[in-house]
Amino acid sequence: MSHASKHEHPNPARARWMGIFARASAADLQKALDGLDAVPAYEFLRRPETGLVMVRGRSGGTGNPFNFGEMSVTRCAIRLAEGVTGHSYAAGRDMKKAELAAVFDALMQTDRRMTLETGVVAALARKQAEARALKSRKAAATKVEFFTMVRGDNPL
Amino acid sequence: MYVAVKGGEKAILNSHKLIAETRRGNSERPEITIEQIADQLGLSVDRVMAEGSLYDRGLAALAVKQAQGDLVEAIFLLRAYRTTLPRFAMSEPIDTAKMLVQRRVSAAYKDIPGGQVLGPTYDYTHRLLDFALAAEGGVGMPEAPVADEALDDGMPHVADLLDYEDLIEPDLPDPDQPEAFDLTREPMSCPAERDQRLQNLARGDEGFVLALAYSTQRGYGGNHPFAGEIRMGEVAVEIVPEELGFAIDIGDMVVTECHMINQFEGSADRPPQFTRGYGLTYGHNERKAMAMALVDRALRAREFGEVAKYPAQDEEFVLYHADNVEAAGFVSHLKLPHYVDFQAELSLIRQLRAEYEDRQQKDAAQ
Structure with a gap:
């Protein structure tokens, strides 16, 4: 398990969209679901439930792993009427968001994928990228621009 | 009782x-x-x-x-x-080199790749009470300036710059290391390895860790440290759910990380080299991250063949007293009724007192 990410990822596309749904807000996911032509029918395989992830760090940032501390996480699993299953794990305790993220994970494995990819997923990804860029640009405004003081006794 | x-x-x-x-x-x-x-x-x-x-x-x-x-x-x-929540997974170790940096400074090098980024810090404020914050209408909505360009992606750790020259001890994963110690599942045990110590310090009382760190600076086990780097920002948290079998991000967490670079004179089997102390905390808390890095290095005394003479180097002392839930609990339990205990002590002291007075009287009579 701990080495899984070091090898070639078996499903990079799915991991990417699951990460995008995990970082989206419940409100945005609900709006996206309401925007579909038909709201899909689904049943719970696992109702949303909140638990913990033990987050690990590395000594020195690069060395042996250690248990840093826990983080709340909410997961959910659903099955669409057509049989496809969807999963979600999202940091925090938002049950509605976990449910919606699982629904979208399932929808992304159906023939709706292309439409969702260019619509909902692209829009959420853009919003998240913009939020990150804005944070980074605010930090960048506090970057120190060093200049060397010329001392009076220095020959020019 | x-x-x-x-x-x-x-x-x-x-x-x-x-x-x-x-x-x-x-x-x-x-x-x-x-x-x-x-x-x-x-x-x-x-x-x-x-x-x-x-x-x-x-x-x-x-x-x-x-x-x-x-x-x-x-x-x-x-x-x-x-304790009421079930554990779903262990995360992959967070990668702080890929942090979305909000603040990143080094006191060891002026010019570092990615630059010195002050971020939201009180370091350069005047520390005078700001009565504008107490004013009737409040402060309104202050807006921070936005630079045209974002910071560089993935800033390298400053300690790694020394790594290229072999001037700092390497810190690489040991493939044979057993599963990391987990204080939430196992009781404290000494001698402790670094994984157990880091977990203990990460959740240890800030005041206690700070005071220990300060003691090392004042000569009780010092190692002449430099703040190689302090960084704060968001890192992705990644897990591999069993039912999926591949890694997914569940979101991000803000952490503060500190690398202290410490002098080491070398020993019979180690060349003179800088050594590392590491601090990592949730959120923005560099006082804690820096203190943790100092204490982490002090606790590595045994590893470097240093004589552990001072409290900050004594892992049993540090690890057993760092947790403020335990400490507050044990100090506070003195508030619980100890009526019977006290009655016993009271009768004992009365008896001793009577015996003492008897002796006094006999001595006076002689």
């Missing part, structure tokens, strides 16, 4: 009602919300999450509200709550 005592129920019930009223404060003013605490008392929330060892801003803010701002009490509440 504690004895079950009856008769206090009504007093306790009324005490709960009194604390509820006291906590609410002046009822003519609006009640503070969890969101306000999470947003506007964010650094208190960061500390409660770190020492409560549970990253959840909403729960930590609730704990701060419930504890009336008593952070150690809030930490206790959060620790107690976490």
Whole structure:
């Protein structure tokens, strides 16, 4: 398990969209679901439930792993009427968001994928990228621009 | 010895009602919300999450509200709550080199790849009370300047610059290392390895860790440290759910990381080389991260063949006293009724006193 990410990822596309749904807000996911032509029918395989992830760090940032501390996480699993299953794990305790993220994970494995990819997923990804860029640009405004003081006794 | 005592129920019930009223404060003013605490008392929330060892801003803010701002009490509440939740997974180790940097400074090098980024810091404020914050209309909506360009992606760690020259000890994963020690599953045990110590310090009391770190600087086990790097920002949290079998991001967490670079003169089998101390905390808390890095290095005394003479180098002393939930619990238990204990002590002291007075009288008579 701990080495899984070091090898070639078996499903990079799915991991990417699951990460995008995990970082989206419940409100945005609900709006996206309401925007579909038909709201899909689904049943719970696992109702949303909140638990913990033990987050690990590395000594020195690069060395042996250690248990840093826990983080709340909410997961959910659903099955669409057509049989496809969807999963979600999202940091925090938002049950509605976990449910919606699982629904979208399932929808992304159906023939709706292309439409969702260019619509909902692209829009959420853009919003998240913009939020990150804005944070980074605010930090960048506090970057120190060093200049060397010329001392009076220095020959020019 | 504690004895079950009856008769206090009504007093306790009324005490709960009194604390509820006291906590609410002046009822003519609006009640503070969890969101306000999470947003506007964010650094208190960061500390409660770190020492409560549970990253959840909403729960930590609730704990701060419930504890009336008593952070150690809030930490206790959060620790107690976490025991009610099942554990779903262990994360992959977070990669701080890929951090979305909000602040990053080095006191060892002026020019570092990616630059010195001050971020939101009180370091360069005047530390004078700002009465604008107390003014009737508040501060409005201050807006921070936005640079045209974002920071570089993935800033390298400053310590790695020394790594290229082999001037600092390497810190690489040992493939044979057993699963990391977990204080939430196993009791403390000494001698402790670095994984156990880092987990203990990460959730240890900030005041205690800070005081120990300060003691090393004042000569009680110092190692002449430089703040190689302090960085703060968001890192992705990645897990591999069993039912999926591949890694997914579940979100991000804000952490503060500190690399201390310490002098080391070398020994028979080690060349003179800089050594590392490492600090990592939830949220933005570089006082804690720096203190942790100093104490981490002090606790590595055994590894470097240094004589452990001082409290900060004594892992049993440090590890068994760093946890403020345990410490507060044991100090506070003295408030519990010890009536029978005390009665026994009282009769003992009366008896000793009588014997003493007898002796005095006999001595006087002789």
